[in-house]
Amino acid sequence: MAPQLDSFFKQVDTLADSFIDRLRKAVAIPSVSADEERRPDVVRMGEFLASELKALGASVELRPLGPQPHKEHLELPPVVIARYGDSPSKRTILVYGHYDVQPALLEDGWATEPFKLTVDDKGRMYGRGSTDDKGPVLGWLNAIEAHQKARVELPVNLLMCFEGMEEYGSEGLDDFIEREARKGGFFEAADAVCISDNYWLGTEKPCLTYGLRGCNYYSIEIRGPAQDLHSGVFGGTAHEPMTDLVRVMASLVEPDGTILIEGIKEMVAPLTEQEKALYGDIAFTMDNLYESLGSTTGIYDDKEKTLMGRWRYPSLSLHGIEGAFSAPGAKTVIPAKVTGKFSIRTVPDMDPKAVDEAVFKHIDKVFASLKSKNTCKASLQHAGKWWVASPSHWNFTAAGKAVEHVWGVKPDLTREGGSIPVTLTFEQATGKNVLLLPMGSSTDAAHSVNEKLDRKNYVEGIKLLGAYLHYVAEEPMKG
Ligand SMILES: C[C@H](N)C(=O)N[C@@H](Cc1c[nH]cn1)C(=O)O
Numbered sequence: 001m002a003p004q005l006d007s008f009f010k011q012v013d014t015l016a017d018s019f020i021d022r023l024r025k026a027v028a029i030p031s032v033s034a035d036e037e038r039r040p041d042v043v044r045m046g047e048f049l050a051s052e053l054k055a056l057g058a059s060v061e062l063r064p065l066g067p068q069p070h071k072e073h074l075e076l077p078p079v080v081i082a083r084y085g086d087s088p089s090k091r092t093i094l095v096y097g098h099y100d101v102q103p104a105l106l107e108d109g110w111a112t113e114p115f116k117l118t119v120d121d122k123g124r125m126y127g128r129g130s131t132d133d134k135g136p137v138l139g140w141l142n143a144i145e146a147h148q149k150a151r152v153e154l155p156v157n158l159l160m161c162f163e164g165m166e167e168y169g170s171e172g173l174d175d176f177i178e179r180e181a182r183k184g185g186f187f188e189a190a191d192a193v194c195i196s197d198n199y200w201l202g203t204e205k206p207c208l209t210y211g212l213r214g215c216n217y218y219s220i221e222i223r224g225p226a227q228d229l230h231s232g233v234f235g236g237t238a239h240e241p242m243t244d245l246v247r248v249m250a251s252l253v254e255p256d257g258t259i260l261i262e263g264i265k266e267m268v269a270p271l272t273e274q275e276k277a278l279y280g281d282i283a284f285t286m287d288n289l290y291e292s293l294g295s296t297t298g299i300y301d302d303k304e305k306t307l308m309g310r311w312r313y314p315s316l317s318l319h320g321i322e323g324a325f326s327a328p329g330a331k332t333v334i335p336a337k338v339t340g341k342f343s344i345r346t347v348p349d350m351d352p353k354a355v356d357e358a359v360f361k362h363i364d365k366v367f368a369s370l371k372s373k374n375t376c377k378a379s380l381q382h383a384g385k386w387w388v389a390s391p392s393h394w395n396f397t398a399a400g401k402a403v404e405h406v407w408g409v410k411p412d413l414t415r416e417g418g419s420i421p422v423t424l425t426f427e428q429a430t431g432k433n434v435l436l437l438p439m440g441s442s443t444d445a446a447h448s449v450n451e452k453l454d455r456k457n458y459v460e461g462i463k464l465l466g467a468y469l470h471y472v473a474e475e476p477m478k479g
């Protein structure tokens, strides 16, 4: 395998600039799934991927998912599914990624245009989607191209599934995966699944990830007057939706992160001595946290508690208020209707439905205690369950060998604080092992301003994805 991998690696280095160009084209498409106006761009991004895959000789389909739930006037973007290689003597690996991105505006505080890939003198490639998840998705395409140009045969059959709604709760995808994993479906032949859509814990050490938190995302709508009001004329005469909302939102969580909703704490699996012992060995320091925070405002002073806070305990984050005055200046308005957004990252053994019940009961109780004449309606926007797998499977063994080959170190086994809702669906529907194999580092600022992917992580990451396919082809089949 070594000479083949060497030729492949050499081609990746030779083609690195053209791979960066491919990422530049992808970042230039503002495929923001949460923004209705951007839906044509999300579709265009799916079409871009499909045409790149076709040019590489893959057989590709754009599968429609139908109208978007609760927004029936909008079509969901298509799932791009592709097959590269169909040899019965080879193992089949199913890879998943997403081609949609989080919203991004220059005025949010970006130092460069968010949808223009900008590479600085340290090789940091800034742009929305660079690390989440366009870089890793293109990593698979680049690995195919470098194999072709190096005249090295891909040692596995590759099935690809790239969706355009991950950042909006993967609407419509669960049913699609369940259908296609059945007999005769597109995913039936998969022997294992690999997802590259999370991040290293720090900036130096690669990792393999075997767990994710889930995410229940809620909104609280409070309305009263028929339209926005002058606060001088009406302040002191009417119940104000914003005043109610900040009280309700503040009742959800303490400044130290403690969730104040009754019953949530009791749903969390107790920490065992065996699990506790795992955290000490993980290559992570408080400085890693401070570097990625860009500040020293961590809740805990020690590494173990910080890792547990990210991986194995739930968290509740307040995200924003739609309808509130947020522009610069001093507008003296009373907003008539405001919608607060928050989410809860869930962990074993939390049942998403039981979390909903506890949340709605809490909000009703707190709102009632305000004795406001406004109306309050809380709803779930989307939910995805947590996932924890066994990292002792051959899929992980192969990935570990590939990491050692490319990066020269044994990877850490980590869990992830973020969520990829379909991971559990892939595991349950295919009955196969799922591995998370991250490309980007902890300082990439996914979802934030100035998202980036380092050139080194991209180029070595492409080598890693290719090397993984070689090692996975060689692992003895044990399950
Ligand atoms: C980890 C992954 N790259 C990611 O960013 N996932 C999102 C998924 C999500 C859930 N609700 C909305 N988006 C995340 O963890 O926020």
Ligand SMILES: [Zn+2]
Binding pocket: 102, 132, 167, 446, 447
């Ligand atoms: Zn994301």
Ligand SMILES: [Zn+2]
Binding pocket: 098, 132, 133, 166, 197
């Ligand atoms: Zn992602």
